[in-house]
Amino acid sequence: MMEPWNNGEQYLEHSFDKLQLSERCFKDIEFEECLFSDCDLSGVQFQHCKLINCKFERCNLSVAHFPNSYLFGVSFQDSKLVGIDWTKAVWPIYHRDFELKFQRCIMNDSSFFGLTLNELVLDECKLHDVDFREGDFTGSTMNACDFTHSLFMHTNLQDVDFSESTNYAIHILDNQVQGAKFTRYEALNLLEYLGIELLD
Template sequence: MKGTWSMEHPKLDENYLNLGSFFDIYNEEDFLLRNMKIQNELIETQIIQHPIVEQTILDHVTFSDCEFEKADISDVIFKNCDLSNCRFPESSIFQVEFQNCKMIGTSFEGSYCHNVVFNGCLMDLSNLDKMNLKVMQLNDCSLKDASFSENKLNKVSFKNCDLNEMTIWNTKLKGIDFSNSQFETIEIDQDSTKGLKVNTEQAAYLASYFLDIRVSY
């Protein structure tokens, strides 16, 4: 069916992971964390340039006011984590799953994502600008007041997401389907909407937004 594609999931085997702490990343000179399972940990005010996290599960981990610039994150699962207001500028995120994570105000500005899934995540006020997104799914996520501008998209899907008051500028949405997601208002430029699939109510809003047309039913 058009609009569907296969995802590559994180390549890891939980049976072969070592229990540890996120702070083990400081044991390596190049800030490397690999083959780990980290649970129920609080990480506060950490600033790391180019950390590398591979084949790792983070479960119920809270990151508070952290910045990981140019992070390299691959084959990683975040479960029930709190990443609110954390910053991942210019990072590379490959084959990563975020499951039921709290990500209010989280910034991925300038990052590259390939084979990334967000399931049931709270992403209100997040900064998703200037990103290169290839094969990404957002399922049952809240993106209220999120910024989604100046992005390059390839095989990106939104399913049952709350997009209310989202800001979208200078992002080609051709082939993107918003019809099974929801918004009452959205800030978007007209060029970005070309080729965007919407439902009847969303079409009526966009007609009013751009053309001051009122649609009656």
């Protein structure tokens, strides 16, 4: 099968629709202002690639790999992104906000361990068993998400908006939560780790 992309090429303002490319490996490709719709990219390896201001809609990127790839201004909508180790991508220290946005995505079993991703947007996402330990997510929006069994430890969550999010287990003494917003009822879970008994 002929590959839609050639290694070492640049693609500007291209639209890619309904591609079936699971388990392929692509190297040294730069995508800028590209739209990916209804594509199966599960298990794909993007090695030393650049994804700049790209948009993924209804794509399957589960267990995709981004070794030494650079992402900036990328948005994912209604997509499946299970089992991705985001720490393998390149996150230059001179940036703190990479303008990443995830809306209505399934992101279970993924890792953001130790990353600095300020102003990250997670909107209506399913985030079971996701590792946020040691990361800096200052000023992020994490609205209406399900954080069942996700890990937060030594995580900077200052000014993060957790409105309408559920099932998070955040120890308020082990994480920085100053200025964070929590829905009133769900915020009661934060007190459990302090050994406080709540009475009606």
